[in-house]
Amino acid sequence: MEKQDKTALVTGITGQDGGYLAELLLDKNYKVYGMHRRGSTDGHSGRINHLKGKLELVCGELTDIGSLSKIIKQIKPDEVYNLAAQSHVGISFSQKHYTNEVNWLGVERLIDCIKEEAPNAKLYQASTSELFGEVLESPQSEKTPFNPVSPYATAKLKAHNAIKRERENGMFCCSGILFNHESPRRGLEFVTRKFTDGIARIKLGIPQRETGKNYLEMGNLEARRDWGHSRDYVEAMWKMLQQDSPSDYVIATGETHSVREFIEAAADVAGIKINWQGQGVEEKGYDQSGNKIIAINPKFFRPNEVNFLIGDATKAKRELGWEPKVRFKELVEEMVQADLEKLKGK
Ligand code: NAP
Ligand code: GDD
Numbered sequence: 001m002e003k004q005d006k007t008a009l010v011t012g013i014t015g016q017d018g019g020y021l022a023e024l025l026l027d028k029n030y031k032v033y034g035m036h037r038r039g040s041t042d043g044h045s046g047r048i049n050h051l052k053g054k055l056e057l058v059c060g061e062l063t064d065i066g067s068l069s070k071i072i073k074q075i076k077p078d079e080v081y082n083l084a085a086q087s088h089v090g091i092s093f094s095q096k097h098y099t100n101e102v103n104w105l106g107v108e109r110l111i112d113c114i115k116e117e118a119p120n121a122k123l124y125q126a127s128t129s130e131l132f133g134e135v136l137e138s139p140q141s142e143k144t145p146f147n148p149v150s151p152y153a154t155a156k157l158k159a160h161n162a163i164k165r166e167r168e169n170g171m172f173c174c175s176g177i178l179f180n181h182e183s184p185r186r187g188l189e190f191v192t193r194k195f196t197d198g199i200a201r202i203k204l205g206i207p208q209r210e211t212g213k214n215y216l217e218m219g220n221l222e223a224r225r226d227w228g229h230s231r232d233y234v235e236a237m238w239k240m241l242q243q244d245s246p247s248d249y250v251i252a253t254g255e256t257h258s259v260r261e262f263i264e265a266a267a268d269v270a271g272i273k274i275n276w277q278g279q280g281v282e283e284k285g286y287d288q289s290g291n292k293i294i295a296i297n298p299k300f301f302r303p304n305e306v307n308f309l310i311g312d313a314t315k316a317k318r319e320l321g322w323e324p325k326v327r328f329k330e331l332v333e334e335m336v337q338a339d340l341e342k343l344k345g346k
Helices: 016-027 046-051 065-075 096-117 151-168 191-204 230-241 259-269 314-320 328-343
Strands: 007-011 031-036 056-059 079-082 122-128 173-178 216-218 249-251 275-277 284-286 292-296
Touching: 007 016, 007 065, 016 031, 016 046, 016 230, 031 065, 056 065, 065 096, 079 096, 079 230, 096 122, 096 151, 122 151, 122 230, 151 173, 173 230, 191 216, 191 259, 191 328, 230 249, 230 314, 249 314, 259 328
Parallel strands: 007 031, 007 079, 031 056, 079 122, 122 173, 173 249, 216 292
Antiparallel strands: 275 284, 284 292
């Protein structure tokens, strides 16, 4: 077999970004190790089934320093991509201690293990546009002050600061301040995929996944996000670790849309025009035949909300030569079509 050029460890391999990043690294002839955690269900996330035999899976936990130390000692990676996290902002409000353990202290553990067992390894940390929180300027760039409003974001900010601290102490480590990125592999509990799966079910006459109802229950429709494609964003992660010196980068499309706009665009791809009626929690969305297809359920509201995000990725363009390839309309189209395909015949 051809000798592989570099060795990479990807934590969070079973997540949305893990699979796309592994594909990219394998294409570049890396030896790829993916860290997954033990689960009670059979096998791993379907997201990496197609990579069986190409990447090596190792079992570890960000909350368990012993497992991290052993893995890094065994692999001696050239590059570590830390994608593992409790990544759901809404859930972080009810699981703030766990979120802190994984999203902050997990990163501190990983740093310590790398320093001990593979001190020359470069580290990528999955930072986030959630750090901007209640935004203090728009668009948000690397210079925009952080103002986090969720337990998820406060934990990620502590990790972000840890990366900065280690960089100042000589470690090659970067934080990618990534804005929301989606794909047909996005988890079903995030708003884009929840809706593309939901509208595909409505189109095909299949009950909703969690409620069994024939309409979707959504939260705040007015929040705005800068949505890109995961495949584009993992390329930026890799590029950060190929620079001569490490730095932090904002990765974004520079376009912002509300949740309502995403919903209308996705319904449109499925051939459904939404007629909105009512206000606030009483608002409903109906299809052309007058069937209720959307209702508001306050259980999806968050105690604190990030209302508006739009990123300025000028530095990434200038220094990494990175630009997003997939734009909003194409992203929505790909996600809805993929869910329609998946659900046909069910
Ligand atoms: P995701 O789909 O939720 O995947 C998270 C991954 O982390 C999964 O593989 C999960 O394993 C693993 N994980 C969770 N807790 C762990 C623990 N204690 N120990 C080891 N592994 C653990 O997230 P994603 O969308 O791919 O995002 C990747 C990273 O980027 C995350 O850190 C996220 O916070 C950050 N981020 C994401 C976005 C975005 O829009 N997608 C934007 C900015 C930053 P299981 O499969 O076993 O649960
Ligand atoms: N999840 C969800 N479910 N969100 C809803 C719903 C719903 O039914 N209805 C409205 N929303 C709103 C949320 O209140 C939020 O304002 C917006 O849709 C986006 O929510 P998510 O898709 O859950 O993503 P997020 O922006 O909170 O967090 C994602 O992006 C961050 C980067 O900014 C995650 O991927 C984080 O891990 C990531 O750091």
